[in-house]
Amino acid sequence: MITLTAPAHGDEFGAPTPEELFNLAPVAGVEWFTKPVLLAVISAILVIGLTWAAFSSPKLVPRGVQNVVEYGYMFVRDQVARPFLGKDADRFMGLLVTLFFLVLVWNLLGVVPIAQFPVASHIAFPAVLAISIYVLKIYLGVKHQGAGGYFKNMMFPPGLPKPIYVLLSPIEFLSNMIIAPFTHAVRLFANMFAGHMLLAFFSMVGFHFLFVQLTPLGAPVGVVGVIMTIIFTGFEMFIQFLQAFLFAMLASMYIGGSLHAEH
Numbered sequence: 001m002i003t004l005t006a007p008a009h010g011d012e013f014g015a016p017t018p019e020e021l022f023n024l025a026p027v028a029g030v031e032w033f034t035k036p037v038l039l040a041v042i043s044a045i046l047v048i049g050l051t052w053a054a055f056s057s058p059k060l061v062p063r064g065v066q067n068v069v070e071y072g073y074m075f076v077r078d079q080v081a082r083p084f085l086g087k088d089a090d091r092f093m094g095l096l097v098t099l100f101f102l103v104l105v106w107n108l109l110g111v112v113p114i115a116q117f118p119v120a121s122h123i124a125f126p127a128v129l130a131i132s133i134y135v136l137k138i139y140l141g142v143k144h145q146g147a148g149g150y151f152k153n154m155m156f157p158p159g160l161p162k163p164i165y166v167l168l169s170p171i172e173f174l175s176n177m178i179i180a181p182f183t184h185a186v187r188l189f190a191n192m193f194a195g196h197m198l199l200a201f202f203s204m205v206g207f208h209f210l211f212v213q214l215t216p217l218g219a220p221v222g223v224v225g226v227i228m229t230i231i232f233t234g235f236e237m238f239i240q241f242l243q244a245f246l247f248a249m250l251a252s253m254y255i256g257g258s259l260h261a262e263h
Contacts, residue, residue: 013208016200036122043105076100080248084256100248107240121192130185133251141258184250188243195236202228
């Protein structure tokens with residue numbers, strides 16, 4: 001009988017636990033400098049290097065890296081910035097392009113050999129980005145609408161019967177000031193956390209039953225583990241791109257709502 005237990009004892013298979021996958025040892029003996037921090041630094045350097053290589057000496061007819069990065073830029077401009085920011089899109093393209101590419105690299109590191117860890121699966125990293133957007137959102141709202149106007153437009157949307165506001169206003173305040181930044185960070189974190197857990201589980205199933213404990217009964221399980229790892233890797237790459245897009249899109253939507261009260 002094939003036993004799936006955690007932790008592993010002897011020849012039994014032990015499913016990976018969150019503590020094993022996410023509680024990582026410090027790098028070079030520095031307590032705060034863990035693998036996610038190292039990968040976050042590498043991600044920032046990669047994004048800076050990629051954009052520098054693309055636009056330090058731009059060509060009229062883009063080729064190579066410039067061509068790839070321009071496609072990314074146009075995607076963010078047309079699908080993220082302009083739908084929510086309109087004429088103000090160009091002002092915030094630097095921020096939105098950086099968010100999109102940084103989060104995308106963070107996520108893709110989860111399927112890159114050797115790295116094999118999505119930075120956003122640690123809540124601190126998406127939380128810092130979400131809080132930054134939250135602060136910018138409030139600052140722009142107060143600057144463009146005034147403190148009173150910003151909270152009035154948020155909590156008292158026009159055209160509704162006044163008794164409705166008794167119920168609606170607290171909900172709008174809670175939604176915009178607490179739930180929105182929370183879900184902005186947690187949506188990205190939860191998807192990367194769950195995806196990393198699934199990939200780790202199926203890859204360990206394949207490795208254990210094909211290499212550690214190869215038996216007639218265990219071999220088919222190992223083959224299933226390998227196949228599922230391949231399938232989930234492809235699916236996870238799609239989710240990684242989608243989450244980068246959604247994170248940048250929500251940032252654009254929040255900024256647009258602060259710039260224009262009618263949003």
